[in-house]
Amino acid sequence: xxDSVDDSGQRxxxxxxxxxxxxxxxxxxxxxxxSSNHAAGYGLLLFGGFAAVDGLVLLLAGATRLPAxxxxxxxxxVQAVVTLLAAGTAFATNGLGLPAYIxxxxxxxxxxxxxxxTQGLRARRRSPFARDWSTIGGLTLLLAxxxxxxxxxxxxxxxxxxxxxxxxxASIVLVGLLGAYLAITAVFHVIAGLSHKWGxxxxxxxxxxxxxx
Numbered sequence: 001x002x003d004s005v006d007d008s009g010q011r012x013x014x015x016x017x018x019x020x021x022x023x024x025x026x027x028x029x030x031x032x033x034x035s036s037n038h039a040a041g042y043g044l045l046l047f048g049g050f051a052a053v054d055g056l057v058l059l060l061a062g063a064t065r066l067p068a069x070x071x072x073x074x075x076x077x078v079q080a081v082v083t084l085l086a087a088g089t090a091f092a093t094n095g096l097g098l099p100a101y102i103x104x105x106x107x108x109x110x111x112x113x114x115x116x117x118t119q120g121l122r123a124r125r126r127s128p129f130a131r132d133w134s135t136i137g138g139l140t141l142l143l144a145x146x147x148x149x150x151x152x153x154x155x156x157x158x159x160x161x162x163x164x165x166x167x168x169x170a171s172i173v174l175v176g177l178l179g180a181y182l183a184i185t186a187v188f189h190v191i192a193g194l195s196h197k198w199g200x201x202x203x204x205x206x207x208x209x210x211x212x213x
Contacts, residue, residue, distance in 0.1 A: 011128055015196035017061045018132065022189035024053035025182040032179030040101035041094045043175040047105055048090030050182065055083035069127065075119045082111050098152055098171050105178065106147040113140030132192045136185060143181045150174055 028050040032038070058080035062073050086108035093100040117137025123130035156168040 011196040014061070014129060015193045017057060017193070018189040018196070019193035020057045020060075021054055022186040022193070024050045024057075025189065026186035029179045029183035029186060032175060032182070038172040038175040040098040040171045040175070041096075043171070043178060044090045044094040044101050044104065046175075047101075047178060048087045048094070051083050051087035051090060051108065055080050055087060058083060069123070072119055072123060072127065075115055079112050079115045079119075082108065082115070086112075098174075101171070101174065102147055102150075102152060105174075106144050109140050109144035109147065113137050113142075113144055117141060128196065132188075135188060139181065139185060139188075143177065146177050147174060150177075 028046045031046060032043075035042075058076055062076035062080055086104060090104050093104060114137070116133050117140075120130045120132070120134030120137055123133065150170055150173055152170050
């Protein structure tokens with residue numbers, strides 16, 4: 001019984017964090033989806049905005065919302081600092097083109113993905129948030145892999161049966177990949193946060209005469 005009460009208390013305290021993390025991810029994903037500008041510099045500005053808000057939310061989580069697990073707190077705070085540094089770097093390098101875009105986001109994705117995945121794996125059987133952390137960490141590492149394997153000089157002329165003119169290049173592909181990643185993580189964060197919220201309901205009272213845990 002005490003484990004159930006403690007688990008419910010952790011969920012009640014933490015559930016707003018994934019919902020708050022979903023907001024900047026969803027906003028930037030929508031902007032990318034409906035924007036015709038997929039230039040690397042624009043992608044860096046959008047990523048910088050997302051990372052600035054996400055880093056602040058992670059800072060809030062590590063400082064006030066995580067349960068009394070010092071290792072998870074430290075990992076979350078390190079992740080927050082890395083994300084905020086990535087935001088500042090993105091804003092500072094938005095005029096340097098595709099190489100800067102790839103370097104900033106790939107480095108951020110490798111570091112934060114590894115931190116969050118490791119945090120989730122360490123917390124298995126100890127935290128109700130372990131699966132959330134592992135999933136987001138894994139998705140972020142997949143983003144890093146996608147950025148690292150996409151050739152920077154990729155260029156494909158459109159036309160023919162598609163009846164679409166123009167060029168599909170690495171910048172368009174990678175900004176689109178960022179948007180897809182953010183859309184997926186936004187949906188996951190909302191589902192996870194609301195699932196934790198609904199999991200905070202107090203258990204039904206035992207019938208009279210029934211033994212108590």
